[in-house]
Structure formats: structure tokens, C-alpha cells
Amino acid sequence: MTQRPFPDARRPANAGPKAAARNRAALVSAAREIYTESGLETPLSAIARRAGVGQGVLYRHFPDRAALAVAVLEENVRQIERAAAVPGADIAGLLGVLTWHQAESTAFVGVLHADGGGSHFDPPAYALTLSQRVEQALRKHLPDGHRLAARPDDLMLAVGMVSGAVAGRTREQRESRALAAWRLLGVEVGPVRPFEE
Template identity: 35%
Template sequence: MTEPARRANRGPAAAEANRAALITAAREMFAEYGPEAPLAFIAKRAGVGKGSLYRHFPNRDSVVAAVFEDNISELGQLARAPETTAEKLISAILEQLTDSAALIAALDPTDSSDTRLFAPGQEVIALLRAKLADPAQLGNLREDITLDEVFAGIGMFASLLLTTPESARLTMAATARSLLVRAFYNQ
């Protein structure tokens, strides 16, 4: 009987690729099972051992924060693209909130020691502010919309999703998004 071929251990050379695979796997597993998805399942889906997972992420909170940090980074990339309007950026923020509501609930908002999310989030806010100030970058948003109004709406949207049972979350997200469209967009 022949033994299955073992994957070659590439050691430290694979660290970056392993981390990226773990974040992708975690995002998928959290979408399927919520933030309590077994870490062993995440490692298996990423194609790495549990030791590799724990080298990159010492605990569940650090995995959750890494996925969230990656989400913020994606928003930053989208926001920096000149062709992205404020409308598209707000839509992407709402989509990420919908997809990540369980992750957001798992983050500890009182932990001010983790600054990884602060700088990228501030960049997204600054870029959204600039897009809202430029009529050519509004898309179909009202010209008089302010950053405070946008963040009040996004905050209410997030709060509503966080308090809605998971089984009803997508329906509630669609309803809340419809209200925001009526408030933010030209009719």
C-alpha cells in the first residue's frame, strides 16, 4: 500500500502565504459557523497545521481581529481607487457590515491596545470625507449629505444588525439598507 505524498514543509518561506490562507479560511468558516468556528477547522481549511495557526494567531480574538483588519484593508483599497465614488464606498461598507456582523459582535470595543484597525479605518473615513466633498465623486448620493449623516446611518445599520438574530439578519439588512437609500440618495 502506498502512503499519500506529504506536502513539503517550506518552513518560514511559507509564512506569509500561510497567514493569508488562514485569514481566507477564517473568513469562510466564520461566515459558515460564526465567530465560534473551531480553530482546528480553520487550520484544516487553510491547509496548514494547528501549530501554524497558533504561530500567527495566539487566540481566537486575534483571528477575528485579523479578518476584520483584512476587511478594513479591502475597504481602504477600494476607497483609494479614483473610480470609486462615495456611493460605491458606502455600499461596500454596508455589505461588509452585513457579512461581518457576527465578527463585529465578537470584537472587544473596550480593547484600546489593539490599534491595527484604527489607522486603516481612519484612512477610509478621510477618503470618504474627500469623496463626499467632491460632487463628481458622489455617484447618486444627495449633494447635501454630510459625513456625520453617513456615519449616523451606518452606525444605526450596524447596531440594528448586531441586535438582530442571525436567522433574520439578511432580511433586516435589506430593509435597513432600503431606508438608507431613501435617506442618502437622490430620488
């Protein structure tokens, strides 16, 4: 006895679980580009278009604007975590990757001084979680005797201070401010670059 195939048994080759992961990655990557160019208020339709997927696909992955924005931020954090997992990773190299993301994403900068930023109010829970993941990744490679190892709060205090100083309309201006801030703190930073496997 043969059943009529489910509709998805006839779906095109680009609709399987692998394609779903690819679509999700394309959406996160398109959102990152568009946020950098035009800010968080860009219509979701423009992001779907840039990713080359339909709006239905976008909504299946990201029910609302906030979910997509958090996914973009999480991808920043994941890159730092992956850099920290590489054998031979060191704190200067990790701070270089962190600085790259600080220059790249002003929203990520907001997460890193989420518990600051002059707010009267508690930062959103996702920002605290992401910020704690950044701390864990960095702290794994913080040697005794490092400038930021003397007191438990100093590491994320410094990250918040640098984030607070990141300014400028271009990536280059923001990178240059971040590096000036690290220098003023007396903290060595490796090459500023994204993590690449």
C-alpha cells in the first residue's frame, strides 16, 4: 500500500535541512551587512531580498525583528568562542578578534557595555548572556600577571571601557578609537581581524 508522498517529499533540492541551515546563515549574514549600512530599523523584506530567500523563509527562522538581531549578535560571540577554542590561542589574539567585532558592529558594542551605557534600567537578558560568553572565552586565556588579571572585574570593565570609547561613522574610525583605548589601558592587542578557520 503506497501513501501519497507528503508535500515535502517533493520539495526542491534547496529545501532540505541543509538548505535550511544555509538559508539561516545567509539571512544572518545579510542582516549583519544591512545593519552595518543602515541600522537596525531596516525592513525585514530588504534583508530577505539580500539573502536571496522569500519572506516566508525569513519568518520561519526569525519570528520577529529582535530574534534576527540577537542571532546576528550571537554570531559575533560565536566567532570569539571559536577563536578561543583554537590550540595556541592567546589573549592578545582574542582581543584582536574582539576588536574587529567592536569596529564592525555598533550593536555588538552595545552588548559589551550593556550593563553600562548610562541606562537607568537593567540590560536585556540576551545582552548579559552574550557578554558572559565573551568573558568566558577571554578569561580562559588570561594569564596570571596580565594587566587585566589583577582583579576579577577588570577584564570586563576594560571591555566595557573600550566599547564606550568606540566612535565614528566608519569601520576604520571605530577600529582606530578601539585600539587607542586599548593602548591607553596598556593592553596588548593582536592583529584586528575576523576569526577564520
